[in-house]
Amino acid sequence: MAQAEIPYQEDMALHHPHSWVTKYWFSQDHKVIAVQYGITAMSVGLVALVLSWIMRLQIGFPGTFDWITPELYYQSITMHGMIMVIYLLTAFLLGSFGNYLVPLMLGARDMVFPFVNMISYHVYLLSVIILMASYFVPGGPTGAGWTLYPPQAILTGTPGADWGILTMLLSLAVFIVAFTMGGLNYITTILQARTRGMTLMRMPLSIWGILMATVLGLLAFPALFVSAVMMILDQLIGTSFFMPSVVSMGQQLDYSGGSPLLFQHLFWFFGHPEVYIVALPAFGVVSDLLSVHSRKNIFGYRMMVWAIVAIGVLSFVVWAHHMYVSGMHPYFGFFFATTTLVIAVPTAIKVYNWTITLWRANIRLTVPMLFAIAFVITFVVGGLTGLFLGNVIVDVPLSDTYFVVAHFHMVMGVAPILVIFGAIYHWYPKITGRMLNDTLGQWHFWVTFIGTYVIYYPMHYLGFVGVPRRYYENEIGGASAFYPESAALLNETITIAALVVGAFQFVFIYNMVVSYFRGKPAGDNPWGATSLEWRTPQTPPIHGNWGDKLPTVHRWAYDFSVPGAKEDFIPQDVPHDDEHGAHRT
Amino acid sequence: MALAIVLLIVIIGSVAFNWLSPWWFTDIASNWGNIDTTVFITFWVCGIVFVAVCLFMTYCVWKFRHKEGSRADYEPENSRLEWWLTVVTTIGVVAMLAPGLVVWDDYVNVPPDAQEFEVLAKQWTWAFRFPGEDGKLGTVDTTNIGMDNPFGMNMDDPNGADDVLVPASRVHLPKDQPVKVWLRSIDVLHDFFVPEFRAKMDAVPGMVTYFWFEPTKVGEYEILCAELCGVGHFSMRGRVQIDTQEDFDAWLDAQPTWAEMQAGITPKSYSAMAMRGRDVAETNGCFACHTLDGSVVVGPTWQGLWGSTRTMTDGSEVVVDDAYIDESVRNPAVKVVEGFAPVMIPYDLSEEDMQALIEYLREETGAEEPMSADRGEDAAPADAVALNEAAASNQGLAVLNAQGG
Numbered sequence: 001m002a003q004a005e006i007p008y009q010e011d012m013a014l015h016h017p018h019s020w021v022t023k024y025w026f027s028q029d030h031k032v033i034a035v036q037y038g039i040t041a042m043s044v045g046l047v048a049l050v051l052s053w054i055m056r057l058q059i060g061f062p063g064t065f066d067w068i069t070p071e072l073y074y075q076s077i078t079m080h081g082m083i084m085v086i087y088l089l090t091a092f093l094l095g096s097f098g099n100y101l102v103p104l105m106l107g108a109r110d111m112v113f114p115f116v117n118m119i120s121y122h123v124y125l126l127s128v129i130i131l132m133a134s135y136f137v138p139g140g141p142t143g144a145g146w147t148l149y150p151p152q153a154i155l156t157g158t159p160g161a162d163w164g165i166l167t168m169l170l171s172l173a174v175f176i177v178a179f180t181m182g183g184l185n186y187i188t189t190i191l192q193a194r195t196r197g198m199t200l201m202r203m204p205l206s207i208w209g210i211l212m213a214t215v216l217g218l219l220a221f222p223a224l225f226v227s228a229v230m231m232i233l234d235q236l237i238g239t240s241f242f243m244p245s246v247v248s249m250g251q252q253l254d255y256s257g258g259s260p261l262l263f264q265h266l267f268w269f270f271g272h273p274e275v276y277i278v279a280l281p282a283f284g285v286v287s288d289l290l291s292v293h294s295r296k297n298i299f300g301y302r303m304m305v306w307a308i309v310a311i312g313v314l315s316f317v318v319w320a321h322h323m324y325v326s327g328m329h330p331y332f333g334f335f336f337a338t339t340t341l342v343i344a345v346p347t348a349i350k351v352y353n354w355t356i357t358l359w360r361a362n363i364r365l366t367v368p369m370l371f372a373i374a375f376v377i378t379f380v381v382g383g384l385t386g387l388f389l390g391n392v393i394v395d396v397p398l399s400d401t402y403f404v405v406a407h408f409h410m411v412m413g414v415a416p417i418l419v420i421f422g423a424i425y426h427w428y429p430k431i432t433g434r435m436l437n438d439t440l441g442q443w444h445f446w447v448t449f450i451g452t453y454v455i456y457y458p459m460h461y462l463g464f465v466g467v468p469r470r471y472y473e474n475e476i477g478g479a480s481a482f483y484p485e486s487a488a489l490l491n492e493t494i495t496i497a498a499l500v501v502g503a504f505q506f507v508f509i510y511n512m513v514v515s516y517f518r519g520k521p522a523g524d525n526p527w528g529a530t531s532l533e534w535r536t537p538q539t540p541p542i543h544g545n546w547g548d549k550l551p552t553v554h555r556w557a558y559d560f561s562v563p564g565a566k567e568d569f570i571p572q573d574v575p576h577d578d579e580h581g582a583h584r585t
Numbered sequence: 586m587a588l589a590i591v592l593l594i595v596i597i598g599s600v601a602f603n604w605l606s607p608w609w610f611t612d613i614a615s616n617w618g619n620i621d622t623t624v625f626i627t628f629w630v631c632g633i634v635f636v637a638v639c640l641f642m643t644y645c646v647w648k649f650r651h652k653e654g655s656r657a658d659y660e661p662e663n664s665r666l667e668w669w670l671t672v673v674t675t676i677g678v679v680a681m682l683a684p685g686l687v688v689w690d691d692y693v694n695v696p697p698d699a700q701e702f703e704v705l706a707k708q709w710t711w712a713f714r715f716p717g718e719d720g721k722l723g724t725v726d727t728t729n730i731g732m733d734n735p736f737g738m739n740m741d742d743p744n745g746a747d748d749v750l751v752p753a754s755r756v757h758l759p760k761d762q763p764v765k766v767w768l769r770s771i772d773v774l775h776d777f778f779v780p781e782f783r784a785k786m787d788a789v790p791g792m793v794t795y796f797w798f799e800p801t802k803v804g805e806y807e808i809l810c811a812e813l814c815g816v817g818h819f820s821m822r823g824r825v826q827i828d829t830q831e832d833f834d835a836w837l838d839a840q841p842t843w844a845e846m847q848a849g850i851t852p853k854s855y856s857a858m859a860m861r862g863r864d865v866a867e868t869n870g871c872f873a874c875h876t877l878d879g880s881v882v883v884g885p886t887w888q889g890l891w892g893s894t895r896t897m898t899d900g901s902e903v904v905v906d907d908a909y910i911d912e913s914v915r916n917p918a919v920k921v922v923e924g925f926a927p928v929m930i931p932y933d934l935s936e937e938d939m940q941a942l943i944e945y946l947r948e949e950t951g952a953e954e955p956m957s958a959d960r961g962e963d964a965a966p967a968d969a970v971a972l973n974e975a976a977a978s979n980q981g982l983a984v985l986n987a988q989g990g
Contacts, residue, residue, distance in 0.1 A: 156710075388624070394624050
């Protein structure tokens with residue numbers, strides 16, 4: 001099919017809203033859907049924040065809070081983990097950023113399938129409601145850990161083994177339906193609805209990150225979907241997909257012949273790409289933040305694109321590095337350790353290129369830039385500790401200890417969240433037409449960056465001592481060799497830091513609400529950025545994004561400080577003049 | 586400027602923390618010193634990269650911060666530099682991976698002179714099995730597991746008769762002797778982890794896994810479960826005592842074999858009501874956590890339970906009677922015995938079942954004196970972990986005696 005047959009959405013029929021309901025609730029405008037995704041994800045994220053307080057109170061001050069029972073503790077760690085990974089990070093980075101940025105950055109009027117896009121959000125909302133319903137079913141939510149490993153997840157020794165696990169699995173299945181509808185939209189829009197001149201190699205890296213993450217999601221989530229269905233069957237009608245013969249609490253059960261390891265393989269075949277589903281959009285967005293705010297092109301754009309693609313492909317052949325001590329055939333260790341450490345190479349290249357971008361730049365330490373730089377240092381720590389856990393034998397003493405907790409919070413918790421914050425400070429002016437308050441933003445940044453570092457950096461060392469993760473109490477019947485008194489003191493410190501960092505997130509929410517009404521007017525392009533979303537005729541952009549004519553792209557997204565040019569940035573839709581040394585693209 | 590200073594403090598602080606903090610590996614007590622070496626190599630490679638990248642970034646933030654009239658350079662690519670960095674990174678990765686794989690090869694290939702023993706994991710306790718004089722572990726099957734066959738031994742396998750069974754959460758191993766650990770679970774995933782040995786492996790129901798190590802230091806170490814196994818996960822501890830070969834042999838000799846245990850089983854008579862109560866206890870899995878021999882597994886022992894006075898976590902004292910048992914079954918979180926975690930789930934028994942259970946407990950644990958009162962000091966109720974070793978070894982037969990039928 002020739003490219004010309006795609007009408008560039010010039011005359012795309014838009015379903016303009018006729019009432020409040022179709023404008024703000026059942027809207028087909030990708031920008032409204034993006035905000036819906038964002039607000040829902042943030043709300044459920046606040047639940048996860050409170051859950052993390054519960055678990056930190058117990059770890060830091062065991063025995064002090066009678067109402068934190070082991071059941072509540074295990075339910076809290078489970079729900080916290082699942083909410084953060086799926087319902088906040090995945091939903092925010094793809095559902096919210098994906099929706100907002102893809103059409104605007106590519107010069108499209110909307111997603112290719114606006115109706116499906118609308119459904120996608122409402123199905124996501126349904127999955128969140130089902131998840132929260134866990135708290136109202138008999139027995140409460142599941143306490144099986146976010147990995148939901150059977151047989152434990154469906155046996156009586158685990159909280160929520162009757163109802164909680166079912167609502168969890170059902171919610172995941174529904175979420176995957178929502179993600180699939182959204183994901184097909186992102187990919188189709190990126191491949192088919194780019195405006196004139198927007199070649200793939202002119203796309204901002206944000207879009208490359210979102211594209212690759214969506215591809216990963218569409219390939220990886222089905223593995224989670226089938227394992228959810230299989231576990232539901234095991235639990236409800238007594239099939240034995242994951243269930244061998246077991247004696248639970250002294251009783252012989254009717255299961256036989258199933259394989260708990262099969263679930264782990266399926267789970268991590270989804271679970272490892274999931275890390276990159278979260279990381280790749282963050283990689284892309286942070287590349288753009290660093291470039292815009294340092295007034296310099298991103299260094300090594302083509303290498304950055306290929307690194308995203310390489311990481312995406314490799315992420316499908318490393319999953320069993322989560323299973324080195326699971327009892328799988330030990331020779332798998334050689335293969336998965338090698339692939340895992342190979343993935344470090346393209347990842348390291350990305351880090352180098354971010355830092356080299358700052359070389360001889362003209363760095364403006366705006367709030368988005370502060371978050372972007374904090375991301376790099378956090379990601380460096382989290383990425384390097386990944387080399388410990390990826391190298392099979394080094395993983396043996398450290399796996400299932402607090403080293404793992406510290407590692408994944410640094411690399412796929414704090415790091416992407418710092419990018420999300422930076423991105424909100426960066427794009428809020430375009431979304432609302434107003435700037436966020438800078439002073440509150442500075443406070444939010446400093447407490448969040450330093451606070452999270454204080455929480456997670458020392459936590460690695462608890463792992464070296466041997467403190468296992470997911471322990472409700474460490475000291476039972478006197479002190480243990482693996483839990484010296486100093487470790488208890490460290491845990492108290494971490495808890496206090498976690499309470500403070502958590503509380504400061506409300507400053508951020510306050511800032512977003514108040515700035516919406518009273519923020520300084522932003523203008524069309526407050527940061528002097530080059531990509532198309534800053535070139536809309538109106539701010540905030542109206543339904544349809546562009547005026548009568550779609551923009552035409554003449555250059556890549558990184559023409560900052562081009563020698564000979566008057567301004568220190570040249571937007572993508574500005575035709576080539578006779579400025580010297582401009583990038584070939 | 587402030588950012589550059591803070592970044593510098595973060596970098597220096599991180600490095601200083603590494604040297605100054607008191608938290609590091611426990612003293613090693615096994616042959617896996619080369620695991621520590623691979624960690625050490627990884628630490629150096631990663632530490633250097635961390636310092637180099639972050640210092641470079643800090644320098645840029647300070648040197649190239651926006652000043653009036655300044656303008657950035659324009660340099661889209663530099664393939665030479667990019668290739669150099671790729672090559673250097675690859676060398677660093679190989680430097681970590683190669684020694685790692687060599688040691689992993691050691692880890693997965695068990696030396697031929699290793700002696701075997703089995704770890705049997707279940708919610709939330711450990712048991713152990715040694716192969717006995719024939720050097721062969723008898724075959725087992727989870728479906729054989731019952732009150733009088735807690736290991737699920739196959740009755741018709743002659744290799745199993747001389748197997749030494751250690752139902753306590755406490756095991757002895759000889760120093761300087763490589764051991765191959767077979768791991769088995771009867772319910773959910775568990776993981777046998779002794780931080781001082783560095784090594785660990787999951788126990789998976791439905792399959793048998795293994796790893797090996799060689800203890801190098803006499804002493805007592807704590808066994809932790811390192812794979813989430815339900816609400817009592819954190820309380821699933823055990824002890825491993827590393828002995829000299831002589832001490833170990835003496836200990837092993839004192840443990841009953843499977844054949845001896847079976848020979849010792851004699852029926853005991855109860856009233857019809859109590860028989861029914863025992864069935865209630867069995868079908869509800871009470872014995873998974875409560876023993877009759879004075880040993881402490883997950884919950885308090887039932888030995889001498891009826892009519893005794895027990896101290897609760899809030900310091901109050903309770904005399905065990907109908908009302909207390911009824912409440913403790915239906916609503917176990919209300920009164921928790923001192924030294925135990927509130928991990929028991931409520932059981933909603935019918936009124937008849939409850940009465941039968943109470944009658945069984947009265948007959949089983951009330952009338953006569955406990956068989957032996959010499960509890961080892963490490964089995965104080967405050968220690969939910971350590972099993973009464975003395976009770977386990979002296980009364981291994983008594984357990985089955987009491988439970989048999």
